Amino acid sequence: MTELLIQTVVQGLLVGGGYALVALSLGLTYNVSGIINFAHGDFLTLAMYLALALQTAWALDPYVSTVITFPLLFVSGVALYWFLLRPVARSQLLMVIQLTLGVTFVLQNGILMVFGGQPVRVPSDWEASLLILGDSLFLRTPQVLAFAGSLLLALLLWIVLDHTETGRRIRAVHQNPRAAALMGIDVPRVRTLTFGVGIGIQAIAGALLIPGTPIEPGQGFRYTVIPLMALVMGGLSDFRGIYLAAILIGVTEALGTVFVSGTSGMIVPYALFVLVLLLRPQGLFRRA
Amino acid sequence: MRPDFFQFLRSPLLWIPVAIAACLPWGLSAYHLAIGTLALLYVSLALAWNVVGGIAGQISLANSVFVGTGALLASALYIRLGIDMWFGMVIAAAVSAILGVFMSLLDARFRLGHLSFALVTLAFAEIGELVVAGTDFLGGASGLDLPKDHGRFWLFEFGGGPGYFWAALVLALICLVVNQAILSSRLGYYLRALRDNEDAAQAIGIELFRSKATGMAISAALSSVAGTLFARYSNFVDPTLLASPNLTIEIVLIATIGGLGTPLGPLIAALVLIPVGEILRGQFGGTLPGLHFFLYGVLIIVVVLTSPQGIVPRLLSLRRRFRRA
Numbered sequence: 001m002t003e004l005l006i007q008t009v010v011q012g013l014l015v016g017g018g019y020a021l022v023a024l025s026l027g028l029t030y031n032v033s034g035i036i037n038f039a040h041g042d043f044l045t046l047a048m049y050l051a052l053a054l055q056t057a058w059a060l061d062p063y064v065s066t067v068i069t070f071p072l073l074f075v076s077g078v079a080l081y082w083f084l085l086r087p088v089a090r091s092q093l094l095m096v097i098q099l100t101l102g103v104t105f106v107l108q109n110g111i112l113m114v115f116g117g118q119p120v121r122v123p124s125d126w127e128a129s130l131l132i133l134g135d136s137l138f139l140r141t142p143q144v145l146a147f148a149g150s151l152l153l154a155l156l157l158w159i160v161l162d163h164t165e166t167g168r169r170i171r172a173v174h175q176n177p178r179a180a181a182l183m184g185i186d187v188p189r190v191r192t193l194t195f196g197v198g199i200g201i202q203a204i205a206g207a208l209l210i211p212g213t214p215i216e217p218g219q220g221f222r223y224t225v226i227p228l229m230a231l232v233m234g235g236l237s238d239f240r241g242i243y244l245a246a247i248l249i250g251v252t253e254a255l256g257t258v259f260v261s262g263t264s265g266m267i268v269p270y271a272l273f274v275l276v277l278l279l280r281p282q283g284l285f286r287r288a
Numbered sequence: 289m290r291p292d293f294f295q296f297l298r299s300p301l302l303w304i305p306v307a308i309a310a311c312l313p314w315g316l317s318a319y320h321l322a323i324g325t326l327a328l329l330y331v332s333l334a335l336a337w338n339v340v341g342g343i344a345g346q347i348s349l350a351n352s353v354f355v356g357t358g359a360l361l362a363s364a365l366y367i368r369l370g371i372d373m374w375f376g377m378v379i380a381a382a383v384s385a386i387l388g389v390f391m392s393l394l395d396a397r398f399r400l401g402h403l404s405f406a407l408v409t410l411a412f413a414e415i416g417e418l419v420v421a422g423t424d425f426l427g428g429a430s431g432l433d434l435p436k437d438h439g440r441f442w443l444f445e446f447g448g449g450p451g452y453f454w455a456a457l458v459l460a461l462i463c464l465v466v467n468q469a470i471l472s473s474r475l476g477y478y479l480r481a482l483r484d485n486e487d488a489a490q491a492i493g494i495e496l497f498r499s500k501a502t503g504m505a506i507s508a509a510l511s512s513v514a515g516t517l518f519a520r521y522s523n524f525v526d527p528t529l530l531a532s533p534n535l536t537i538e539i540v541l542i543a544t545i546g547g548l549g550t551p552l553g554p555l556i557a558a559l560v561l562i563p564v565g566e567i568l569r570g571q572f573g574g575t576l577p578g579l580h581f582f583l584y585g586v587l588i589i590v591v592v593l594t595s596p597q598g599i600v601p602r603l604l605s606l607r608r609r610f611r612r613a
Contacts, residue, residue, distance in 0.1 A: 036403055084589060091596055097347050097406060098544045099592040101537050105585030109578030117577060217578075221533055225414055232407055264422040270415045277394055277408065 007137060008258045009251055014139070016250020017147030021205040023227035023246040024154055024239060029077075029198035031174045031237050033191045035085055035096050039103035041223030042111075043199050047073055047206030048215045049111055052122045062124055062207045069203035077199025081192045104220065112217040119214040142211035149208045153201065154243050161239075170194055174237070229273045235283020245284055248272070293472040297465070309457055313450035321449045327562040328456035329518055334543040334554035335463035336510035341540060342548035343467075343476060344503045345483030350391060350409035352536040353416035354384040354508040358515025359525045360426045363434055366444075368425060373444030377516040381509040387412070388508030392501040413533040420527045432525040444520055452521045459517060460555075463510055467551040470506070479503050480549075538581070541588045547598020556600050561587075 026040045047069050054065040080103065088095055129141035161167035172180040173190045181187045230249055234241030249269045256268030276284060296302060313321055333355065340348045361383060362376035371379075391412055395405045421429045439447025446455045470476040478499040481489035490496055519525045529535065546557025565580035572579045595602040 036406075084593065088592055088596070092345075093403070094345060094347055095592050095596045098540065099589060101540060102585045102588035102592065105537065105541065105581050106589070107585075109582035109585065112578035113576050113582065218534070222414070225410055228407060229411065232404075264418070267415055267418045267422075270411050270418070273411050274394065274408075277404075278397060281397055 004258065008254050010137065010139065011143075012251030012254030013247060014143035014147045014250070015254060016247035017150040018143075018205065018209045019226050019230060019250050020243045020246035021146070021150040021153060021201065021208065022223055023230035023234075023242050024150075024157060025198045025201035025205065026224075026227045027231050027234075027237070027239060027242045028157070028201075029195050030231065032170055032194040033081065033085065033089065035089065036100070036228070037080075037085075037103075038097060038100040038224055039080075039107055039220070040199075040202070040227065041225070042104050042107040042220030043073060043076070043202045044206050044209075044223045045111060045215065045217065045220040046076075046107055047203045048122070048210055049115055049217075050203075051206060051210055052115070052120065052215070055122055055124075062122055062210045066203055066207045069206065070200050073203040074196040074200035078192055078196035080199065081195035085195075086188060086192070104224075108217050108220055115217065117217060119216040121212075121214050122210045124211040140212060142208070146208035149204065150243075153204065154239070157239065226269070229269070233273060233276050233284050235285060238283060238285060241283055241285040248284075289469070290472040293469055296468050296472075302464075306457070306461060310454065313453050318449055321453055323563050323566045325449070325453045325456045325521065326566060327559050328453070328460045329514055329521075330539070330542065330558040330562045331460040331555055332456070332463045332514040333511060333539045334546070334558045335460070335467050335551055336507050336514065337539050337543050338467060338548065338551060338554045339470060339503050339507040339510075341543060342550075342554070343470060343483070344479040344500060345548075346395075346500070347406040347540070348391075348409045348504070348507070349406055349533060349536050349540070350388075350412045350416070351507070351511050351539055352413050352533055353387060354511035355515035355518070355535060356416055356420060356527065357384045357387070358512030359519035360420060360432065360515075360527065362516040363432045363519045363525050364426050367432060367434065372442070373516065373520060374442070377444065377513055380516055381512040384508040384512035385505035388504035389501045392497060392504045396497040396500070410533065413536060417527070417532055427525065427527065429527060431527050432519075434520060434523045434525070437520070437523065444516075446520070452517075455517055456521075459514060463514075464551055464555065466506065466510065470503070471551075475499060475502060538584070541584050545584075545588055545591050545599060547600040547602070550601065553598045553600040557598075 022041070022044060026037070029040070030036055050069045050072060051060075051062040051065050054060045054068060055062060060068075084099060084103070085096065088099060124142070131139040131141050131144055133139065159167075161171060169180070169185050169190050172183065172185055173187050173194075177187050180190075226249055227246065230242055230246035233245035233248070234243070249272070252272050253266065253269045256265035259265070260268060309324075312324060316324060333351065336354075337348065337351055340346050358377065358380045361380040362373055365371040365376040365379065366373045391405075391408055394408045420426050426432070437445045437447060439445055439451065441447075446452045470479070478489070478494045481492075481494055482496060482499060486496065542557045542561050543554040545561065546555070547553025561584065565584070568580040568583070591599060
């Protein structure tokens, strides 16, 4: 029993690491632009299908093809912000949400038309590889890599945001766009580039999540909702909080799936979300 | 209730189109009649959504939960317990309304404005899909088959194409009248005041939670009834279709393309977009699945960028300008 428990918690930690990666990039774009991008998860799907295409065409391993997918997604993120979101950023929040929902439909069904609706697996050399700790703890190597990747990226994000000039500009735009503009910061430029990076990170997340996970065009919504929950539970602009909340969602999901029968186990993270909203609406780790 | 509501009820602009629509079953082929029925069901769904999304200005992403409740709960009660579907429809509508009020309650506690409401309702949409998939009583992931329709009206059977078309027409008409009634009543003014400036509205004594919860309950109940009718009409409840968040997004996009706030926008958008979508699906469904959704997506992006108030209000203002010139 305890073995199963430990195995489940570790599994949840690893899955949560993957969620954290997506949640952090969502948090980055939200905090700098003030826009919740409901198509965020669909860009992850896009990245995964690009990796699939590259693997079929040139037999590139998803880890390697990030070199190609990252710039592609960066450019599409920049284009998304510059051409679609920037013009409406000042109008009602409702309209912006609608617009990103429209982007969701375009991406989801565009992918559906090109690749078809059947779930597919992207073959990877790492897929079946296992790490064995002690005598009973089995870890799937790709998941360990994904977890390590998310930690590394979180660290990198922290260093950039807290200790570099670029980070200072980004934080300035987040805290007070007007004052930032008066200080000579090119606000639209900072926002556009940050959006590009945020979407670009999805290429890395996609590569890290791909091994062993079947992908399908309609999955994007789930990869928007769970990171969004992490974002809100973490307290919106507190990156440590977002990271921990994403891990927590991963762990509760794993525990729910193993210890609650059937699909109702998958409800546990959502129930947790509703509970957190009821009891700590300011975010899990924030003082009221 | 303002007098213009009764003017609206007496207006020939309302009854002449309804009378023409009511004659359609004698002129249309079965295929086109089915498209018409679907369009009318979407009119109901878009108008039900408009109460919360348009008049109150809150992005609700949980309407699939209400439609799913109406479809699955009423069907399950009928199949498993033999409860008459008229009664089941009322039970499901009541359950949906209670769920809607609960969501408003969560939203009122967690005040982040539009974002929190979108999130809370979105979480419920996901929960709803999972609950349905995990509950055998509701048919699980495989859905529910309803027994054959023998045209027994007291058992919620409308006997074939024309019957369901008229039923859908009546429901769409009810939704339209409810929208208009809300707009010209106290509640409509409260909701619009809250939409335009929440703090100012509360400062002059409008109760935030009570107004929003009422709007949400009405929207949820209407969506649920449309779900019940949809289930009986198609004889089969497909949970991946009715309980999935995609349905909600479709409704939201249709209503927004048409123009929010007034009933005319969602009404016309559903009447135009659903038939176009269905015909596209009929033509390209085999080779390019999802083409009609793709086009909806492109259309909404164009509409938000060029005329954020929606196409129908835009056309109306163009016509006014044209007349003046």
